[in-house]
Amino acid sequence: MSWKIKFFQTARGDYPVQKFIEEQRLTIQARITSFIDLLENNGPFLKPPYTRKLQAKLYELRISGKIAVRILYTVTEGEFYLIHAFKKKKQKTPAKELKTAIDRLKQII
Numbered sequence: 001m002s003w004k005i006k007f008f009q010t011a012r013g014d015y016p017v018q019k020f021i022e023e024q025r026l027t028i029q030a031r032i033t034s035f036i037d038l039l040e041n042n043g044p045f046l047k048p049p050y051t052r053k054l055q056a057k058l059y060e061l062r063i064s065g066k067i068a069v070r071i072l073y074t075v076t077e078g079e080f081y082l083i084h085a086f087k088k089k090k091q092k093t094p095a096k097e098l099k100t101a102i103d104r105l106k107q108i109i
Helices: 016-022 027-047 095-108
Strands: 004-008 051-055 060-065 067-075 080-087
Touching: 004 027, 016 027, 016 080, 027 060, 027 067, 027 080, 060 095, 067 095, 080 095
Parallel strands: 004 080
Antiparallel strands: 051 060, 060 067, 067 080
């Protein structure tokens, strides 16, 4: 079964996660795309180390490698919304990145 993946759209009409992906090198873009495909194909059945729950209704898609990337997402009415993406440089998810995701999450729910 294929699950529905949507990209968060700002009030201005921008798609921040798509923009982030487009700004990466081709090898990283390919890796990100393969992980999004994993999420699309497995949906809520995708487990660690690929995904992790951060808090209520907020999850992260964990793309590892030389450059670690995180895509924060939520699930609403059976659809997966990719709401924020960033390069992970520290062990803990930075508060700034979490705040951005939570603000966008509030716009969806």
